[in-house]
Amino acid sequence: MSNQKKRNFQIEAFKQRVVVDPKYADKTWKILEHAIHEIYNHNASGLSFEELYRNAYNMVLHKYGDKLYNGLVTTMTFHLKEICKSIEEAHGGAFLELINRKWNHHNKALQMIRDIVMYMDRTYVSSTKKTHVHELGLHLWRDNVVYSSKIQTRLLNTLLDLVHKERTGEVIDRLLMRNVIKMFMDLGESVYQDDFEEPFLEASAEFYKVESQGFIESCDCGDYLKKAEKPLVEEVERVAHYLDAKSEAKITSVVEKEMIANHVQRLVHM
Amino acid sequence: MSPIDNSSSWTLESDLEDLDLDLQDYKPSVPLKKVPNGDIFEASRAGDVDRLRYLLETGVNVNARDRWDSVALYYACLAGHIDSARLLLENGAICSEHTFDGDRCHYASLNLRIRKLLKAFEARPPPLGPLQASLRDTFLGCCHNRDYLKQEAFDANLDVSDNPSEFGSSNYFPPDVMFFVQGRPIEAHRVILSARSPFFKQKFENEWKDRREVRFSKEKLSYPALCSLIHFFYSDRLEISVDDMEDLVRICKVSKCESLQKIIEKELIHQKYAEYKTHRDLDNSMKRFILQGISLPEEDRLPASLHRILRVSLAKSFVGDVIDSSVGDMRVGDSVDSLADVCVRVDKRNFYCHQVILASRSEYFRARLSRVNDFHEGKNGLPGDTLPFLEEHDLSAEAFEKMIEYMYTDGLEEINPNQAEEIFDVASRYLLFPLKRAVADALLPHLESATPAELCHWLVLSDMYGVLKIREYCLDLVACNFEAFVETREFRAMLLTLPPPSGDSSLRTTVPSAPGAMMTTDQGNLLDDLREKWLEAEALELDMRDESALIFDKRLAMLVEMAEREKSESEAEEYKDTSA
Numbered sequence: 001m002s003n004q005k006k007r008n009f010q011i012e013a014f015k016q017r018v019v020v021d022p023k024y025a026d027k028t029w030k031i032l033e034h035a036i037h038e039i040y041n042h043n044a045s046g047l048s049f050e051e052l053y054r055n056a057y058n059m060v061l062h063k064y065g066d067k068l069y070n071g072l073v074t075t076m077t078f079h080l081k082e083i084c085k086s087i088e089e090a091h092g093g094a095f096l097e098l099i100n101r102k103w104n105h106h107n108k109a110l111q112m113i114r115d116i117v118m119y120m121d122r123t124y125v126s127s128t129k130k131t132h133v134h135e136l137g138l139h140l141w142r143d144n145v146v147y148s149s150k151i152q153t154r155l156l157n158t159l160l161d162l163v164h165k166e167r168t169g170e171v172i173d174r175l176l177m178r179n180v181i182k183m184f185m186d187l188g189e190s191v192y193q194d195d196f197e198e199p200f201l202e203a204s205a206e207f208y209k210v211e212s213q214g215f216i217e218s219c220d221c222g223d224y225l226k227k228a229e230k231p232l233v234e235e236v237e238r239v240a241h242y243l244d245a246k247s248e249a250k251i252t253s254v255v256e257k258e259m260i261a262n263h264v265q266r267l268v269h270m
Numbered sequence: 271m272s273p274i275d276n277s278s279s280w281t282l283e284s285d286l287e288d289l290d291l292d293l294q295d296y297k298p299s300v301p302l303k304k305v306p307n308g309d310i311f312e313a314s315r316a317g318d319v320d321r322l323r324y325l326l327e328t329g330v331n332v333n334a335r336d337r338w339d340s341v342a343l344y345y346a347c348l349a350g351h352i353d354s355a356r357l358l359l360e361n362g363a364i365c366s367e368h369t370f371d372g373d374r375c376h377y378a379s380l381n382l383r384i385r386k387l388l389k390a391f392e393a394r395p396p397p398l399g400p401l402q403a404s405l406r407d408t409f410l411g412c413c414h415n416r417d418y419l420k421q422e423a424f425d426a427n428l429d430v431s432d433n434p435s436e437f438g439s440s441n442y443f444p445p446d447v448m449f450f451v452q453g454r455p456i457e458a459h460r461v462i463l464s465a466r467s468p469f470f471k472q473k474f475e476n477e478w479k480d481r482r483e484v485r486f487s488k489e490k491l492s493y494p495a496l497c498s499l500i501h502f503f504y505s506d507r508l509e510i511s512v513d514d515m516e517d518l519v520r521i522c523k524v525s526k527c528e529s530l531q532k533i534i535e536k537e538l539i540h541q542k543y544a545e546y547k548t549h550r551d552l553d554n555s556m557k558r559f560i561l562q563g564i565s566l567p568e569e570d571r572l573p574a575s576l577h578r579i580l581r582v583s584l585a586k587s588f589v590g591d592v593i594d595s596s597v598g599d600m601r602v603g604d605s606v607d608s609l610a611d612v613c614v615r616v617d618k619r620n621f622y623c624h625q626v627i628l629a630s631r632s633e634y635f636r637a638r639l640s641r642v643n644d645f646h647e648g649k650n651g652l653p654g655d656t657l658p659f660l661e662e663h664d665l666s667a668e669a670f671e672k673m674i675e676y677m678y679t680d681g682l683e684e685i686n687p688n689q690a691e692e693i694f695d696v697a698s699r700y701l702l703f704p705l706k707r708a709v710a711d712a713l714l715p716h717l718e719s720a721t722p723a724e725l726c727h728w729l730v731l732s733d734m735y736g737v738l739k740i741r742e743y744c745l746d747l748v749a750c751n752f753e754a755f756v757e758t759r760e761f762r763a764m765l766l767t768l769p770p771p772s773g774d775s776s777l778r779t780t781v782p783s784a785p786g787a788m789m790t791t792d793q794g795n796l797l798d799d800l801r802e803k804w805l806e807a808e809a810l811e812l813d814m815r816d817e818s819a820l821i822f823d824k825r826l827a828m829l830v831e832m833a834e835r836e837k838s839e840s841e842a843e844e845y846k847d848t849s850a
Contacts, residue, residue: 049638049645054664057699061734112644115637122633122701123736 025064028055029071035116036072039109040079049116057119065124072117076137080106080144088150096158099151100179103141110137142187146195155180159196160203167207167234178242185244197247201254204235208258216263221270228259302351307802310334314342314358317351322358328738329707332361333371341371350380352387359391366392395560398505400704401631401680402563402572405462406505408630411442412457418497443629443636446611447478450485451493458500459626461609465575466503467525474609492517499525506563506572512541515559529570533561573679576627580678583610584671587621612639613657619667622657623674631677632700669696676705685712694735710739717743722751723760730764733796745796749803756825762833771797771826797826 021027035052038044059068083102090098114121114133121133131139145151159180162172184192208231215227232255239248260267302317310330313321322342326332335341343363346355359365365388366372372392379385398406409415445457463470478484495517498510508530510518515538522531537559563571610622628635638660662670669692676682682705685693690713697705710732717728717740725744732740748755755761801822809818 044644047645049641050660050662053634053638054699061695061698112641115641118633118637119699119701123698 024062025059025067028059028064029067031055032059032068032116033071033075036075036079036109036113039112040105042105044112052116053118056117060120060124065120065128068117068120069124069130072113072133073136073140076113076140077144079109080140084145084148084151087145088148095154096162096176096180099145099155100176100183102145103179103183106137106141110134113137138187142191146183146187146191152195156196156199160200163200163238164203164207166238167231174241181242181244192244197244197250200247201250204251205254205258208255209262212259212263216266221267224263224267224270231255231259307806309336310342311336311340311345314351314354315345315349317346317349317354319353319357322354324738326357326361328742329711332358332363335371340374343375344371344378347375347384347388348378348380350384352383355384355387359387360397362397395507395562398507399680401576401678402504402506404630405572405627406501406507408443408626409458409501409504412445413442414448414455414457415497415501417454418456418501443626443639446482446626447474448483449496450483451491451496452489454493456493456497456500458503459624461579461611461624461626462503463500464609465579466572467527469525490517491521495521499527502530502561503572508559508561510559512557512559527570529566530561533565534559573681576678579609579624580674583622583624586610587619611657613659614670615659615661616665616670617667621667621670621674625658627677628674632702634700665696665699666692669693673697673700673702673705676708677702680704682708682712685709687713687716691731694731694737698735706735706737707739710737713740714743722755722758726755726758726760726764729796730767745800745803748800749807752804752808756829759836762829762836765797765826765830766833766837768796771795771801771823801826 032052032055035044035047038047056068059065083106087095087098087102110133114137117133124130125132130136146155159177162177166172181192181196184196211231212228215224219227232252235251235255236248239245239251243251305312305316305318305321308316308318308321310322310325310332312318313325332343333341341363343355343358343365346358364371365375367376372388376385376388379388397403410418443459445459447458447460447463449456449458460470460474464474465471492514494511495514498508498514499518499521502508515534519531519534519538522528522534568574610624612623612625612628614621614623614628625635625639629639630636639658642658669689672682672685672689672693673696690709693709694706697703697709713728717725720728725747728740729744729748731737732744748761801819804822805815805819809815
């Protein structure tokens with residue numbers, strides 16, 4: 001009897017039976033990996049949230065949190081690289097449109113994935129001090145798409161080009177601009193500032209330098225000041241439409257500097 | 271239950287803001303020490319916030335006193351650890367002046383900053399229970415109700431005011447009814463109002479049955495008073511300006527909230543005749559009245575009200591033989607008397623529940639309910655007039671029943687130790703972490719008579735599910751009775767299933783690690799922790815401690831060897847048995 005008991009003794013919770021299966025972690029991860037593919041391929045309606053969540057939960061419970069987290073990073077990176085490729089191939093006006101569409105899709109997928117691995121996010125990620133899944137998704141998008149060598153400069157130039165077009169009187173799709181610039185803001189203040197705002201301010205300074213030169217040759221002081229006011233109003237309006245509110249002070253000071261401060265001597269003596 | 275004047279509350283928030291401005295000046299000049307094994311008093315004195323958070327999570331009493339009759343907050347104030355002090359205060363440490371502990375903290379405060387922090391928390395009501403807090407978040411998560419919050423800007427809940435953006439998105443669960451009072455909207459959930467007031471229950475069963483919007487045209491009905499009342503329904507805490515109290519009495523009368531009405535009437539009379547010497551110069555609009563649910567008779571508090579709702583719902587939960595017929599039976603119309611709006615099927619049993627409660631208590635259910643259409647579950651093809659239907663696998667109906675009992679009432683009537691394990695699992699899975707503590711409390715008395723083998727079992731389980739209180743308890747027992755455990759085969763077998771000690775040298779010597787050195791105290795290695803406990807109980811002092819540690823390590827290695835031998839022996843035997 002005692003012998004029997006000894007032999008059967010195993011610290012085994014009802015949950016631990018699965019661990020007996022050496023392929024458990026791989027099998028479960030395959031299911032979840034498949035789900036992530038499906039989500040990115042717009043196919044989520046065939047998936048069961050309850051089952052996926054349960055699988056992710058059990059993986060973390062049995063200390064496969066590492067595997068799950070790393071797998072998540074790999075799979076998401078794979079999809080973002082695909083997305084990146086498809087964006088690179090887009091031509092002309094479709095480029096910005098496509099970025100916006102893919103960004104929205106990525107966000108939605110990210111939310112669904114985060115909900116599936118919620119248990120990991122709450123326990124494993126917190127205790128190992130890793131990046132939370134939502135933030136991770138943003139970082140991966142930033143590094144794989146926005147900072148991709150073929151996209152980064154093209155994206156910036158497209159945006160600056162559109163702003164330039166609008167300044168010279170063309171009508172542009174402001175909603176699209178707003179969505180794409182919102183993406184920069186969502187990726188973090190530093191991304192917005194370093195990768196959009198700064199070049200934008202430089203380009204603006206350049207633009208108004210040329211602009212003011214033209215005006216000052218042709219107008220008297222009163223007319224010039226009237227003309228100088230117009231861009232100020234326009235820029236404030238631009239900020240309201242599709243830039244971060246914090247940019248307002250910066251762009252107005254650029255305009256003031258280029259239009260007024262740099263010419264103050266000449267204006268006074270006009 | 272005393273009127274709290276608003277003027278001090280108003281400055282409260284701004285005081286705290288000031289506090290944060292000069293943060294630089296108060297940075298400790300040396301990094302804080304870590305006390306990975308300290309108790310709440312040591313952790314407070316050292317300012318080890320991580321350890322403190324861990325201890326509070328395990329459920330230690332934040333207002334406990336040590337042998338010097340001091341509370342943890344006293345040490346934090348004395349040493350000037352503002353983050354620790356704040357953590358303690360947020361977890362309900364008492365700091366009121368004119369109490370023994372409170373006054374001691376005020377006098378001991380190292381600097382003005384700590385004093386200000388204490389002052390700011392003094393006017394605060396104690397923290398809400400998990401049920402009340404999560405329902406309150408749901409109420410304030412509705413965007414129109416946030417106006418109410420703004421109006422109550424002084425409201426002392428810092429978490430809310432600190433982080434409004436996160437607050438808005440993460441705790442949002444859509445309301446199912448909207449009131450307009452004096453042109454201003456209030457969003458609410460039917461089941462909560464019905465649970466708390468017979469008037470609302472009756473209305474929702476009849477005239478308002480299919481209405482999503484109710485407009486009150488009576489001029490007399492006051493928006494702030496009704497808002498306060500509905501906020502009270504969710505949170506069991508009434509916060510109202512003294513000027514609105516008479517309006518509230520009228521509303522209570524109509525809503526048939528008798529016990530609340532009585533208390534407010536009494537308070538009004540009291541205010542009329544009593545002289546509030548300190549507050550005499552303040553005009554009434556500045557005074558606030560705060561009432562805790564605990565002042566009401568038990569049957570009128572939130573948990574009891576929801577318990578009644580749950581009982582009605584559970585009475586309807588039956589074993590359904592065929593899925594389609596059992597779900598189809600329950601039309602939305604039928605569910606009106608219990609107001610259930612979701613059916614959860616667990617282990618062949620249907621539970622009729624309330625979305626708002628499930629979603630408020632568990633992030634899992636919030637995601638599940640809001641994601642119904644994104645995934646497969648939304649496409650069950652059920653006719654439109656049946657309830658939303660969720661199926662949960664891999665748990666027993668009994669465990670689920672216990673869990674929803676906890677979700678609705680914040681309590682467990684009784685718990686069988688045999689069930690504890692599954693409930694730990696359910697609590698983890700559904701992210702209902704406070705439930706683990708409730709079960710742990712119920713389980714602890716049973717552990718006193720447990721055998722070493724059973725204790726090993728619980729140690730492994732509590733480590734797996736992160737039930738800190740049980741884990742700590744078992745570790746203490748093992749460390750103090752190490753020799754007895756070593757004798758048992760089960761303990762040795764357990765050693766084989768555990769990950770080996772981390773071998774982290776910072777944990778392995780007596781040389782104090784550099785102050786502020788990061789240590790991974792959470793997700794601790796079980797054997798590392800055991801070793802530390804054993805050293806505390808058995809080891810020699812100072813330099814000799816290293817030698818003791820060495821002995822322990824050798825001992826452990828020997829035991830593991832022995833366990834391996836035993837395992838292979840028994841396997842061989844088994845093989846012999848089966849082949850014979």
